Amino acid sequence: NACFDLFGYVDSGDFIGVEGKIFKTKTGQLSVLVKKLEILSKSISPLPEKWHGLQDKEERYRKRYLDLIMNPDVKEVFEKREKIINVLRNLLKKEKFLETEIPVLQPVYGGASATPFKTHLNALDMDLFLTISPELYLKRLVVGGFERVFTFARNFRNEGVDYQHNPEFSEMEYYIAYKDFEYHIWFTEELFKMLIKELKIKGKIEYREKSISLKPPFKRVTFRDLILKETGIDINKANDFEKLKKEIHAKKLPNVDIANCKHYGALLDELYKRTARPKIIQPTFLTHYPVEMIALAKRNEKDPTKINSVQLIIDGAEIVKAYDELNDPIDQEKRLEEQAELLKKGDNEAMPFDRDFINSLKYGMP
Secondary structure, three states: OHHHHHHOOOOOOOEEEEEEEEEEOOOOOEEEEEEEEEEEEOOOOOOOOOOOOOOOHHHHHHOHHHHHHHOHHHHHHHHHHHHHHHHHHHHHHHOOOEEOOOOOEEOOOOOOOOOOOEEEEOOOOEEEEEOOOOHHHHHHHHHOOOOEEEEEEEEEOOOOOEOOEOOEEEEEEEEEOOOOHHHHHHHHHHHHHHHHHHOOOOOEEEEOOEEEEOOOOOEEEEHHHHHHHHHOOOOOOOOOHHHHHHHHHHOOOOOOOOOOOOOHHHHHHHHHHHHOHHHOOOOEEEEOOEHHHOOOEOEOOOOOOEEOEEEEEEOOEEEEEEEOEOOOHHHHHHHHHHHHHHHHOOOOOOOOOOHHHHHHHOOOOO
16 A cells, blocks of 8 residues: 555656566566555656657757657667777777877867867966867877777867767777778778678668668769869869869859868868768768868879878768878978968968977888
C-alpha cells in the first residue's frame, strides 16, 4: 500500500528504484512484482508533451539535454559520431600513425585562413591565440623524425556561424612522409568503405532531401575544369586579380562579392564557393587548386601555378582537405611573407609570419 501511495507522486521524468520479483505475464511480458519503491531523483520541471515533443529549433539547441531526452534520433547522432571516430582512429593505427596532441594556446597562429580568438596569459604578460589548426605543430613533429602523426583537435575560429561552420569544432589531421596526395584519396575511400560497413549503410543516405551515394570510388574533377564548367571562366587565362574581376563582371555573376576580396586567391575562393561548390552533390574529389589559394601546399611539378591538392566535397560541404606539403623553406618563407603583408593590409584571414616554423623547415622535412 505504501508503494502504491508513493506511486501517486511519480511524474514523467522521475528516476525511480524498485525491488521485487521478476516474472512473466500470461502474454510473456517480462515484469517486476514490486515489493519496494523509492524516488531516486525528482523531475521538478515537466518534460515537453510527448506527442508533439520539443519543436522549437532554438530551444533544442540551447537545451540539448531536453533534445536528447525527447528525440532518440539525436542521441543516435552522438553514438554514430563515436563510431566514426573509432573507425577513423583504427584505420590510422592500422597505417602505423602516432597519435599526439598540439598546444591549444599558441604565440603565433597559422595553418588555415581564419580569424583567431585572442587571449592574454597573465603569468607571462603575453598575448596568445587559440589554435585555428594543428598543422604547423604536426609538421614540426615530422621534422623531428615522426613520419606518420595525427591528432584529434579542437579548433577555434572567430568567424561566422551557419550549418557548416561553428566557432569551435573538431577535426582530425594527419601527416605522412614519402606519400603524395594520391595516398590521401586512397585513405579517404578506404575510410568510407569501413564506415559503410560499421554503420550498416547500404551505400546511399538521404540528406536534406537528396539521395547521396557514399560508395567509393568517387568522381574526380580539377578546380579549373569545375570553374570553367559552372561559370565559363578559364582561370588559366584569368590568372590575376584584375583579369578575374573583369571576367566575373562580363559573365554577370552578381552573387560573387568582389568588394570584400583583397587578393586573387580570395577572389578565386569566393567565385568557387558562390557558383560551383553548392552544385556538387555526390561525393567528388576536387583537385589541383591554384597556388594562390593554399599557402602551405607544394606546387605541381608539371604546372607550378597549381598545387597537388584534393578536397572531398559532399552536398556542397568540404569534408576532407589534403595536399602535398610544401617542404621548401625558401618558397615557404616567401609565401608566408606574402600572407603577412596581406594581414597588414587588413585581410583578417591571412596568416602571420611564423619564423620558428620556417627555421624548422630549414632542418629538412620529408
